[in-house]
Amino acid sequence: MTVKFGVVGTGAIGREHINRITNSLSGGKIVAVTDVNQDSAKQTVEQYQLDAVVYPNDLALIADENVDVVVVTSWGPAHEATVLAAVEAGKYVFCEKPLATTAEGCLRIVEAEMKQGKKLVQVGFMRRYDSGYVQLKEAIDKGEIGQPLMVRAVHRNPEVGESYVTEMAVVDTLIHEIDALHWLVNDDYKSVQVVFPRKTKYAHDKVQDPQLFTIETNSGIVMNVEVFVNCKYGYDIQCEVIGEDGVVYLPEFPSVVTRKNGKLSSGILQDWKYRFMDAYDVEIQDFIDSVVKKGEPQGPTSWDGYIAAVTADACVKAQKTGEKESISLQEKPAFYSGNAVCETL
Amino acid sequence: MTVKFGVVGTGAIGREHINRITNSLSGGKIVAVTDVNQDSAKQTVEQYQLDAVVYPNDLALIADENVDVVVVTSWGPAHEATVLAAVEAGKYVFCEKPLATTAEGCLRIVEAEMKQGKKLVQVGFMRRYDSGYVQLKEAIDKGEIGQPLMVRAVHRNPEVGESYVTEMAVVDTLIHEIDALHWLVNDDYKSVQVVFPRKTKYAHDKVQDPQLFTIETNSGIVMNVEVFVNCKYGYDIQCEVIGEDGVVYLPEFPSVVTRKNGKLSSGILQDWKYRFMDAYDVEIQDFIDSVVKKGEPQGPTSWDGYIAAVTADACVKAQKTGEKESISLQEKPAFYSGNAVCETL
Amino acid sequence: MTVKFGVVGTGAIGREHINRITNSLSGGKIVAVTDVNQDSAKQTVEQYQLDAVVYPNDLALIADENVDVVVVTSWGPAHEATVLAAVEAGKYVFCEKPLATTAEGCLRIVEAEMKQGKKLVQVGFMRRYDSGYVQLKEAIDKGEIGQPLMVRAVHRNPEVGESYVTEMAVVDTLIHEIDALHWLVNDDYKSVQVVFPRKTKYAHDKVQDPQLFTIETNSGIVMNVEVFVNCKYGYDIQCEVIGEDGVVYLPEFPSVVTRKNGKLSSGILQDWKYRFMDAYDVEIQDFIDSVVKKGEPQGPTSWDGYIAAVTADACVKAQKTGEKESISLQEKPAFYSGNAVCETL
């Protein structure tokens, strides 16, 4: 069975998923696309030589009986409406973050999905499919480091443009750690506090950079997460979990090692795209395989999207107040019980 | 366009390629299979739910007009005949090593291929598609370490079965270094000498283990290659190129790092399958893409298969004589000029 | 010229310094010892076969004209009186931390020393003499990472005894980071806040473990320092400075690397003594050489002892309140201007 995708939003990430499904992965096919910029949609069909219908809008695309899965890669504020419509039409959804821009919006999706009686939605948090994070998760779940007590994470970009403002450190950057870290330690967040260190001279006026987030979980795990988006030297993701019996952390991204000019050195990525390229492939292939074989996706759920939204709200509030802000989630429905895992990994 | 594959040989590696083409990669489809063990061929069709014809033998499979590419994953001694027949029928061939068991056999394929007027054959040397080797090649080609002077390579397996005899250290193990190293340094081999260190107590009677090969190239590069197939500790591939201006080597295979019980440690692979899993995927996807877009494969050629055969013969002779044995290649036909590269990498 | 030492306090650290001066370093000699436990003093003379007078108390030892330097390695609360008496007698002092148990006590020593018109006192903060910290300092001072913005430090011990209580995480453990970090970045501390993560099951009742300190400097550098004294796996000191142009951090303590049983591993120290053994030697040799050649020690000063005391007080208060506590230093006297450095390093 070939899974037929309709893509809503043919910007950069939308095209990447189209390319991936068309030219790298197995079992999927793009049959429909749409974009608020119709020219973009048409160009995409040409560029990838797709045998796909160009629809005028998301609702028309969703209505196409040929479409099994709606890929939501439009502008963030548009996500909620598209996802809701797709879920109500009983379609599978692969939605890039954010699931919705508000916690309430996420809950509306959660409720719509529960009404359908099965999981339809996967949120595009690809780190859970990264080989390093999968190994971290396995080590923790097997008890290799005992009970986790602390986490230290780092999210550094070489630089960001002028449109990147302080809040985006949460909603665009930290959001990936927000999803990955509670999944890693099987716990929910309780509070967050933000400290702004001295600002780097390389940051634009409207962004505080770097930022340090201290997030506590219900069981008392304390997570220190650094977001530093003008670090100059490269794209660098670090994650270390300190437990009662030991510590485990991500390896460096593999690069050949050179001895030259008095230095032993290896390369650090400059472009974030390469860091999780494999994870994106694994993520979408797993999505296709799960839909085909299990009838539902098994990756990050709508509930994970809701957690991310609530937590991001608290983080943004904490950026403004400088105080410790609480993170309050509704009770998790049994529908979402079980830890989202990737059995095939 | 979907590339249609016929697979000759449905043993372990054959099934892996079938699985890969069917479930992981894009643009290929298995349409025919055969095996000297017809039950194996039939089971394979069932196991992967293929829509494929089971043929009684390779010639029948090759004769199927629906077959674009013949994948040769049968027993080594059978390769030559299948490849020759496929080439003469104008089909593309993806042949696992060896291309043929003799240098003469390889030359017969070379000639047959040249008669067809275009490259049809790719030999399954997957290391050229491994991210680490690709980075090594780029560093060398860009002149980052200057002129290469020495290479140090290590090929270690945790253990081998009783059927593994001394000669297999060349034809099954070293063969991958034989292909990769001349490609890395753009040079041809001139001679080889073998030294047998003290034998490990873990080696069976019929295998000398470890073995040290010293291979010289026409330009004077000296390569020390260790083959140690009962090293116990894991599967470990190392490759270091020492140049006039610096040294470059492969990174460790990435693994999370642990601090526990007084040790800072990371895992070493136990099973060779995982080491080059990505490389196999990239290799076959590149083969499909090249056939579709360029009309010919761009990976290791028949000529590379010939180089491997001549070099392996000299290495086996050197195992027996203990002397420095020369490696004499015929002049390279213009047909194979240019360095096989992977432009898409 | 041989520098003649009188040692006040012949416990573990006192004996180590005696052994070091007697058997490893050059230019020093132990001529007098005392201890509240006179037997301990006598045994020490025997153990190291010293040609040294055993005095009944510190004042008698200080009065010995033969004594050039008073080494203060007694119980912490006794330090201030001994140091004051020695300074007032115009003797050089090498005092293990703390200089005094209160900020006021430190100031009294500062004043007494200024009255003598030259630096007489060095406080035993040995990290400034560790090769790794010296390299960090050089990298920062040369501008290799630009303006420091953040520091991340880790101080982990495998375990501590039942006498180790929460406050000791500051006065016994963090105290070394307190001295080293302001020296590294040439800045003064402004505030500190403490968070207690979930407590490890290996910690005794009276100690909160681990603890996370967030310390801010006047220029806005934010330092996250983890103290974890029952981490089980080893003695582990980490220090990383994140700057505008790059990051620099300590190397792992060197250990041979092993490939065995599926692991690539190197050893982590179990005993803190080995971590800074070289630094202790360099520290005392530098003290001897500075006294001889420059007439005054050039290591951590009384003022550094005062900074440590004020900062430790604030850290202990922060442990109790959970709030951000300010760190207020008096204005630095010109007498202590200049950054304490180790020119010979």
Place this chain on the structure above:
Amino acid sequence: MTVKFGVVGTGAIGREHINRITNSLSGGKIVAVTDVNQDSAKQTVEQYQLDAVVYPNDLALIADENVDVVVVTSWGPAHEATVLAAVEAGKYVFCEKPLATTAEGCLRIVEAEMKQGKKLVQVGFMRRYDSGYVQLKEAIDKGEIGQPLMVRAVHRNPEVGESYVTEMAVVDTLIHEIDALHWLVNDDYKSVQVVFPRKTKYAHDKVQDPQLFTIETNSGIVMNVEVFVNCKYGYDIQCEVIGEDGVVYLPEFPSVVTRKNGKLSSGILQDWKYRFMDAYDVEIQDFIDSVVKKGEPQGPTSWDGYIAAVTADACVKAQKTGEKESISLQEKPAFYSGNAVCETL
């Protein structure tokens, strides 16, 4: 007891030992010096403000009753005569390599020493005192890697002057590996073969560079040793021992790690002096302590000097013939039985 040293040869290495004994170590004192260049001897006394007699020649210095130990740091060809005279006078000797320039010369010293009835001579092979080599030795002796089968060693210098000729790769450079490797594996050498890879463009006319030595031991261990003295990038010493149960190798020389400009890097030494600076200190302090406490040195013996001479001769012959040359030692006298170790390490 203070050990009184007379130094024969006040060139660079002689002065370093004088400085070390005078200003860094404990228990030794320079009481006499001599040099064929009397001005050099006099300047040395002034430079280090020694209370030492300047003698016209080695025999006069040896005759001084005040001299306990003769340090031989003169020109290599002069070593034998001085060592013999000192031994015959019953003095201890610390002799930098070579012990003598011929195997016969070494044997004459061995015989003279045996006649004195106790070990008097230590040869200055400092690697045995390097922390990394000591750890390697411990790991091997404890059986952590099982029976050693192969060794891989690398000795690289950034560059050498025009006076450095091919033979010096053995007598000046490889000589340290010659001593260290048989000590590491508790075995004697049997044969050596040399291969010259393509010569680096940075090498002067009179030196073949790099060179690869394959040395076999009596038990069949095969050692590949690379000497590359114009490697440009730094001073780099590597040593890896591959055993039946695992592999162990030296750590990199510790250096702070930097993330900057897209590179993760650490420094490589440029100057060999820093690599073994600690080892030199430990070596001489151990010599002093052994002489005082045990009445004889416990480091590399005259017999080790003889092994080095015989092996170096074979290596130089192998450079010329390109053939496998045998290394034949006389039977080891019981006098030298026991493995020279450093108990205090």
